[in-house]
Amino acid sequence: MKQLQVTFIAALLLMTAGAHAQQPTLVIRNIRVIPMTTDTILQDRDVWIANEKIIRITPAAGKRAFRKKGFRQINGTGKYLIPGLTDSHVHYKNYVSVFHECDSLYLRYGITGVLALNGRPELLCHRDSIRRGLLQGPDIVCASPPMNDSTMTAEQAVAKLDTFRQAGYDFVKIYSDLSKEGFNAFSQHAAAYGLRLAGHIPQRVTTMGVLHSRQELIAHAEEYLYSPPVNYFMGNIETPVLPDTSLIPMLAKATADAHKAVSPTLITFYSIWQTAEDVNSYLSAMPLPAIDPVAVTWDWMNSGIPQKFAAPRGRQRMQAAFDFQLQLVKAFNDRKVLLLAGTDAPTMPGLVPGYSLHLELQLLHKAGLSNYEALKTATVNAAEFLHTADQRGTISEGKEATLIILDQNPFTDIQHTLSVNTVLLKGKIVSAGQPSRGRKLF
Template sequence: MRTKFLLLLGLLSIISTYCATQEQIISFEKVNVIPMDRDTILKNHRVIIANGKILKIEPTLSQPPIPVDQTIDAEGKFMIPGLVETHFHLQNNIENEFKLLIANGITSARNMAEYDGQDHIKIRNQSRNNEFFAPHYYTTGPYLKRDHFQHIDSVESVVQFHKDRGYDFLKIADNLPKDIYLKLLDRTNEAGIDVVGHGQRKMPLEYSLRIKSIAHMEEFMYILPEDKLHDQYYLKRAAQDIKSSGIYVSPTLGIFEMIRRYADKQKSAELHADDNLKYLPKHYSDYWTSVRINYRVHKWFIAPESLKRLQNELNWQKMFTKMLHDQGVPLMAGSDTYGLFLPGFSLHRELELIHASGLSNYETLKTATLVPARYLNTITQSGTISEGKLADFVLLNKNPLENIKHTKSIFGVVLKGKWLNRIILDQLLKEVENNYSEE
């Protein structure tokens, strides 16, 4: 009797939610749900969404408990939470780059620098107001380097600027004098602003672990003593210290891999033939496929011994990524979109490299779903497929728990409760191609 009563209450709750909304009610039928709160698949399930949220998740054994406006046959498909790009850089047109993100299943993005002439607070507001197709958006302020702090009193004005503008994070990207760095941490703490970015390479590791997150596994190659980089005992202790600090780490292995691809003639030729270059402005792709870029000019990159060094350094970063994971350090996927590492497409390569570091497919998926949701303080609304959470998810044709490359087999995307099927996603890509071909 009690069970029937609880079921009735649940049904009334769903009907109440249904009646209170004027949005379309969409039911995804016979879908395999990968909820991401645990390593499992909920096979042959129904997921009902309305008003931008997930109303109901249940086995597809009967008719939907409420009338639905649209039914999506998702038999044989796999549903995962929307992916999060935690290291995005705007290089060209924002609407075009957002389309690339969305078409690749990315429903949230964290921008990691506001360059001169850009206004990412405006972009964030446009995203929130749905002025154009856009993921949920978060941003740092300017790309802060040593010359932004002419003297210690500069810290006050820099922090106040970030607070007045309302940035989500303050990013540092350079080695700062110790007194300036410590004062910056004091003032940002008082202002309630999280500091993120690069490590402090000229100070002991502990100083770098005082910020919210570190971008680039490469940073640890310079923070840790050079003579200790292959001392497994020392590295394990360092990994334990990193875990104890509570810091998040974004490996960005893919952007480092790109350096070697630029520098190697054969791999560079493969980049030039990439069909995805059509999603970049011609002047931009022409520059990055030219011989003018640093990675094709300096012997530090192009000499045979340099190519070996770059590969060894990438191997070290993958090794340390696995070591940090084994110690429980929260890792976040971010691709540092730059050059020919195209927005959207790049995140899938980043996931492949994280997986190649030794993480399971499930743990790799967490770096682009559950972990960044916890980091962004949105875990109550995103990061997993759960009732009451935002309807931001991806439908895949193939199971990513079998092969991480299957994150690219996108059948459709739900962004802010809107169903974007493959036809719509292809249209977004075509619009980007056409926009740039007309320039």
Template sequence: MRRVLRALLTLWLLFAGAALARAETIIFTDVNVVPMDRERAIPRTTVIVRDGMIASIGIKAKLPAGTPVIDGKGAWLVPGLADMHNHVTTRDDLTLLLANGVTAMLNMGEATNAFAGRTRIAVNRGDVPGPHIFTAFVVDGDPQYGHFVIRTADEARAIVRLAKANGYSFMKVYTNLSAEAFAALADEAKAQGVAVVGHNVTAVGLAKQLAAGQAMVAHVEEFFTGFFPEPPADDQQAPPGDAHIADAIALVKAHGAFVTSDLFTYRTIAAQFGKPAAVKAYLAAPEARYLSPADRIDWARSSYQKKAVDLSRRVAFEARFVKAMADAGVPLIAGGDAPTIPGLVPGFALHDEIDAMLAAGLTPFQALSAATRTPGEFIAKTVPGAARFGIVAPGYRADLLLVADNPLEKPATLRTPLGAMANGRWHDAAALKAMLAEVAERRAGY
């Protein structure tokens, strides 16, 4: 009974905190703005939001009495974070994302029908708390990974049309798709205005995939199998020579493609190969209290721990590769890949990825760009009619994050938001903490 009452109280707090966000106009006063259009800050200014869109910066308009005002008290207003690779499908996990300052996300496959339809629509309308949702429909040519299987050109064309009709913004290709099916899918996707993203298709290769219009490579490690020379037969986990990095960068830039930085994901996978103790440690970590029972079971049963593979040299290579891409102007987008991989908890994993990029030598502006501005550019390029987001500027969706310090100087401040705005709703620090507490309380009952 006590647990039920506590949950009801938390829900009341959530909705009480969210009521402010339903106002047509909200004013942020005395905020330092890091707009992320370039590396700069706008000191102690005013930002006005109308109908979920940024209306002005630095203009003090006369507004009706009772207009909600958020007094920043010198805090820093930045674009909300974007997780461009996850597998979140539940409202609790959406809550975890939002509580961590994530205001936009891309589900990269296996979303339930209810999530891709009803939940996505409700969240994007502002009826349910969560980040703005985009979805990708994943297809493969073999059922071994559990993805939707297509084998012919006709099936490929049909599935693109079906995915578009059901609100998917992207087609995600997987490893075992046939060359014939990929070619038809890429052609139909172009005709339908649906972008192609995903893995290396073994029968095609990244060079031909990008030439055919694939807009995004879903993992940095796809270059190992899809572009870089094969490793020696007696050392299958050997990384390519650094001299090949320039070729990969030239390929991506020639086609204007985006690459998902998943340094933390790959490092986490590498750390648990053949090591059951690593998975136990992930399950004992503080963030694991937010996991669903199903995810806890899946983590414990993960196949990674059953086979010893040394990926340490490839992990180090990826860090150098991502740093080189960032310095060369390759558009990187950040992704957390949670919660399907042990060690990756929704929301927290994106912060871990930002930290991994910083550890690889990226500047705070480069790392934060991959989680804000560049995802906005990616969606603007690939999703017709989508509202602009990713920078703080008039005419952009008010995906906003309020933090205590300048994240270009102290990136760790992003982990403890003072408030977040997504889909027209403002959630202060108390509401965000209540969200986390409510998820932990509910999942502690299992």
């Protein structure tokens, strides 16, 4: 018995010594921690960081305890600490010349990870440079170019999978006009190539076809409008006047039962609607960057989007479609569908990289999510979907020190996610002194 006691004490001493052997390189002092493990705030904590990770979270020791210490300190008094945010639907697209501008905007607004649903070789190189530490930017998970060939055969789809695997893509991007044969082949074989499926609901596959497939993520809540059983389209169309909201419970249940994730991108649809109503008024309230990536390719006068919704009936249908999506997202949340915050930025004016994700959180709250639930869509849920929950999405000892310091409490008002004070990427300060006081949509 005595020998067992000695062994236990020796082991305990070794564990204690190991815990304190790792010397911190940074301490965030006296901050309120929002761990996102539960709907709670840990008051007055010191967060100790070393080797890119959180090594300890302790009750605040007070300023005197940190005098003459050999590590960097941040005074977090009165501020709030949340995990870094993920935008689960972005487009670097053809804007190679402004990749770095996008990266800078994402980090400034606390977006430390993105799912890019429009891959190309240049973006894969950019992603790899960031991961090797050659460039500073959000971690990029990259999908293939959109698969949109209405004549694609099963053999052609399998050949694409082999190409995508060799290139290093993470997902295959499914798009609206893809053939049923191509889609079915992607669904059947993608996993064998180490690839996952995300994207639209192809017209030839329909909503139920996607729900019964291996596509894991449906991008855009509006996709449910354009397929059976809803069949509600945009433009100057007379009937039906309103989408059938009685279908919402069935759609939510079917999506939950199929274990699909949904990125509603409400801000995308909202921006199209608002620019159709009054483009100048809507954009004047946006903090447009010095280089607007959209301006590289967007031709407002010749684009089909504003022209399509110019008629009053078209704008009325957008209002009805937006209201339907709000109800649908609420039903998804009630059914525990995994919701991911995404923006589609910067595919059109008003969708500013980084900034728009905070507006998406406001719209998710308007749809009926609590502030905590809305914040989960960009933290916990994103980490779960991207299989990185062991490292990101919550704040706890051993997790990656990718964090945001906010000046205000996002649990009292979701708009306060815009009060970004400091952004840390793997323990390094990448943005500070640029607090973002954005607009409140509602």
